[in-house]
Amino acid sequence: MDGTDRTVDAGPGLGARSAAELRLDPTRVAAARRILPTGDRAGLDRLAQLAARLLGTSGSQVSLLVDVQHVAAGTGAAAVGTTGPLEESLCTITASLPAGEALVVPDARSDERVRDLPPVRSGTVGSYLGTVLTDPTGAPVGALCVFDPEPRPWASSEIATLRQLAGSVMTELQLSALLRRSEDDRIRWELATEAGGVGTWDWDQETGELTWDEQLIAMFGYGSEDFGRTIDAFNARLHPEDAEWVGEALQQAVETGGEYDATYRIVRPDGETRWIHARGRALVDGGGRTTRILGTAYDVTGEREEATRVTRVLEAMPAGFYSLDREWRFTHVNAEAERLLQTTRDELLGRELWEAFPDAVNSVFEDRYREAVRTGEPVAFDAYYPAPLDGWFELRAWPSPDGLSVYFMEVTERRRVQEEAERVAQRLALLASVSADLAGPLDQHRAMEHLPQLVVPALADFCIVTVVDEDGRPRDVGCWHADPELRPVLERYTEVRLDAMPPDSPAAVALRTGEQRRSLGSAVLDLLAPGESRDLLARLDPREAVVLPMRGRNRTLGLLTVYYSRVTPTRAENLATAQEVADRAGLALDNGRLYNAQQQLAEGLQRSLLTEPPEPDHAEIAVRYLPAAEAARVGGDWYDAFLQPGGATMLVIGDVVGHDTEAAAAMGQLRGLLRGVATYSDAGPGEVLRGLDASMTTLQIPTMATAAVARLEQTPDEVEQGVTRMRWANAGHLPPLVLTEEGQVAELGEWTGDLLLGVDPGTQRRESVAMLRRGSTVLLYTDGLVERRDSDLDEGIQRLRAAVEELADLPLEALLDELLHRLVDGHPEDDVALVAVRLHPQDRPRPAAAGPTRVPPTVPKDPAQD
Structure with missing residues (x-):
């Protein structure tokens, strides 16, 4: 971690507060118990998974601390x-720290x-990063942490x-x-409604069906099975x-399409007589004909006592109620409704709703209330009522012959938490x-081009990304x-603004x-001289501009400039997130540049070990080396x-086992040894490979390699x-390929490779011989040219043979370039050499394509020159 990280040294044990102190703090324990999850934990699980993914750890945990630790996710x-x-x-140690601090443990075992x-003793935790969870009062209720079984450093951004x-x-x-x-309040609400003893009925005039709810069936002494x-x-x-x-x-209500109101007696099967008060309303079609009568009924045998009980139930309800x-x-207002509506029942009873609450007119309240009365169906909805109530409410409205009954609860806090969670x-x-964009398949330039589209409109009204190039x-x-x-x-403004910016500009x-x-839009406008840049900024008309540096390691690599055209309540949160975006972009730029520098250095080292070929008379030699697209651009392939x-x-082609710097170093040693053995001894391919194997054993070079050596x-x-x-001769390598002067890939006869180099220095190396007509082309290659994850080696060799035959008429240099393009498209999965x-004909002058003759002075001249 760098010097800006804030670590906490709590000393041995539990630090600022002990486990006993945490357990015995009644305020803290009560706060933790109130938020203990008892049902669906999907949201917590997603956050725990996100923590592990963003910080790249094997484990994460949400703990709530009551008298014990409870692992919630x-x-x-x-x-x-x-x-x-x-x-x-x-x-527990994390929760003992002051709010906002983090417990940073790079190596738990020490x-x-x-x-x-x-x-820690069990090996589950080798490194740990945790931060305290506090409720709105500041009481510590638990901790969020991530951990790995092995030690690791923790960056300030993490x-x-x-x-x-x-x-x-x-x-x-x-x-x-x-x-x-x-949900608890809702259940109490429904229980209170059922306790009122009110039943409902629906008489369909088209079918004659009479529908009663369970409350009414029981009131009349029926069972669900025997009610007709x-x-x-x-x-x-x-x-x-x-x-x-x-x-x-009832018949009058049907004929007139009016209302029904009656108090009558019923005789239950046990002989008991009960008084029932029933009310109903007729629903008519377009022709004025009654189609249904809807109504309610309740037992009024002890009307005074019953009325008192219903009122008591409504008063005890945790939800507001008015009718x-x-x-x-208004005909009834309970105590909770008085509190939520901020008006006494004496001020509301007898008063018209639209006059008492004028902002309800032409709003969702009026629309849904009138819908319920018109359709005879209950409605449920959430709605916001402006000041003086200034809150969100969840409402349910039931129509009745008497009018409309409304149950409601304030859900402002729930809405606020939901909106905050969504943000x-x-x-x-x-x-x-x-x-994902910065670490994905896009190159850095395209990722920076795309970055503003992620930032706008989520975090700002418009945005510009600036990058410092290699020249500063x-x-x-x-x-x-x-x-x-x-x-x-905006696009035109970005083309001209930097040239017009003075040295003291915010950027x-x-x-x-x-x-x-940070600066006001007018301040930046004043800095610009009259001209196109100033005119364009005036058209964009930002209220405020904030320039966020994209920082790398000890240097600033660019800027993320966000502009705001209006004041928003989430501006501070958005700006903090935009700064984190800038920090991630700066680190990605820095990592990318370091990676490119390492790639270039490694590739330069690799190519420095692979020298230019000689140019003997009438023999044109061409070479190619292409590092793997996804590797460290250094490996053991050589020509x-x-x-x-x-x-x-x-001609030599070889491949050291491995794809790292050690393989590259071993490749350099083997290549030099083989050259020395061959140029000193003037021996044939088999003897050269045998001498190389013996030298590797004598010099204790602990590596293995394949190689094919061909001598013309x-x-x-x-x-x-x-x-x-x-x-x-062949030490476990792929066979060479010969293209004849007629443009056909020739068969070289049976090819059997010997053991790899570095396995057994006593291996007898065999040689094979083929006669080639002048005009033929010999190609030696490593397996990166033909191997694929989705096919076997034989299929790859067949693709190579077919491509060589199709390209037979091309000059040698162009032939190799086109082979690389067709078979690996410039991005091989493995190194390619x-x-x-x-072999140009020797009865005519050396062709210009072969270049000038370049041979060592100790080598005899070409026999064709005699």
Whole structure:
């Protein structure tokens, strides 16, 4: 970690507060118990997974600390749902720290604060990063942590990320607790409604079906199975003295499409007589014909006592309740409604709703209330009412013959927590997208071009990304505006603004100091001289501009400039997130530049070991080396071509086992040894490989390698015949490929490779011989040219043979370039080395394509020159 990291040394044990003190703090324990999750933990699990993914750890954990540690969520080794003693938890130490601090443990086994705790002794925790979870009062209720079994350093950006995630975890816990309390209130609400003893009925005039709810069926002494669902079932329970007039009242409601209101007696099966008060309303179709009658009924045998009980239930309800008559006047208001509406019942009773609450007119409240009355169906919705209430409410409205009954609860805090959770989730998703873009397949230039489209409109109204190039000059490489019509204006502004910016502009100062700069849009406008840049900025009209440095390691590599055209309540949060985006972009730029520098250095080293080939008369030699696209651009593949003292041309292709710097170093040794053995001894391929194997054993070079060596030699008679002898030996490598002068890939006969180099120095190396006509081409290659993850080696060799035959008419240099393009498209999965020789006819001058003759002075001249 760098010098800006904030570590906490709590000393041995639990530091600022002991486990006993944490357990005995009643305020803290109560706060932790209130947010203990009891149901769905999907939100917490996602946050725990996100923590592990963003920080690259094998495990993460959300712990709540009551009298024991409760693991509420986690990944990896975290045992979700379990409990354990406070004294054995690293999270207890974290919770003992002051709010905002983090417990940073790069190496748990050597840290005296935690090394004796069971998770460390067991090897589960080798490194740990944790931050305290506090409720709105500041009480520590738990900890969010990530950990790995092995030691690792923790960067300041990782600590900041974990702290931000801790806020999301607390938001999720508070939201879960609020939803749980809301559901508890709802259940009490429904129980209170059922306790009122009111039943409902629906008489369909088209089908004659009479529908009663369970409350009404039981009130009339029926069971669910024996209720006949017709008017006869109702008439069967009517007292004989009331049957006639009740029937007439119902019929009048049907004929007039009006209302029904009656208090009558029923006789239950056990002989008990009960008084029932029923009300109903007719629903008519477009022709004025009654289609249904909806109504309610309740037992009024002890009306005074019952009325008192209903009122008592409504007063005890945890939700607000009011009822309206058909003229929208208040007829009942309970105590909770008085509190939520900030008005006494004396001020509301008899008053019209729209006059008492004028902001409800032409709003969702009026629309849904009138919908309920019109359809006869209950409605449920959430809505915001402005000041003086200034809150969100969850409402349910039931129509009745008397008017409308409304139950409601204030959910402002729940909405605030939900909105905050959504904003946090959006910011985290944005950071994840930025990280994916910066670490993904896009190159740095395209990633910086795309970055403003991630920032706008989530964090700003428009944005410009500036990158400092290799020469130290800033360049605007990307921009985006939330308004599509202003995007061309912004693009042109980025083309001209830097040249017009004075040295004391916010952008120039931020680049020099690496510090964030803020300015009003008018201040920047005043800095610009009259001209196109000033005119364009005036059209963009930003209210405020904030220049955020994109910092790397001890240097500023660019700027993320965000512009705000209006004041938003989330500006501070958005600006903090934008700075984190800038920090991640700066680190990605720095990593990319360091990686490119390492690649170039490694590739330069590799190529320095692979020298240019000789240019013997009438023999054109070409070579290629292409490092793997996804490797460290250094490895053990090599090619070579040189002349032996006797005048023979030697071609070598080899591959050291491994793909790292050690393989490259071993390759350099083997290549030099082989050259020395071949040029001193003037021996053939088999003897050269045997000598190399012996030298590797003597010099104790602990590596293995494949290699194929081909020697081109010629006698005066063979010069006359226009042929060249190719003698070769193979130590576990792929066979060479020969293209004849007729453009066909020739078969070399049976090819059997010997053991790899470095396995057994006593191995007898065999040689094979082939006669090649002048005009032929010999190609030696490493397996990176033909191997693929999705096919076997034989298929790869067949693809190579086919490509060589198709390209036979090309000059040698062009042939090799086209082979690389067709077979690996410039991005091989493994290193590729090629060496090829084209034997031009010797009865004519050396072609210009072969270049000038270049041979060592100790080598005899070409026999064709005699």
